[in-house]
Amino acid sequence: MGKARGRGMSQDVTWTLKVIANHHLVPDIKLAHNASSDRAWVWNTWAELSDGELQTFSSATRFASTKDAKLFNAAFFKVQQENEAAFAVR
Secondary structure, three states, X not given: OOOOEEEEEEEOOOOOEEEEEEEEXXXXXXXXXXXXXXXXXXXXXXXXXXXXXXXXXXXXXXXOOHHHHHHHHHHHHHHHHHHHOOOOOO
């Protein structure tokens, strides 16, 4: 089984989509509600920079509706479960 990746998109005021996250959704990432909104999620992950150095990054996303935020949470969790075997320490 392959390793699934998550990709987040950001929308600026000109309605241009930009990639804001491109990392594996490993099982140890904890998705949490943003304290200010039930439509927003935050998480921390490791990311490799172009020079090969690992750093911790905080990511966040906010949705137009609570329903969309819940769908994101379900999809995020599903991919984490699918990746669990692929990232298991052997």
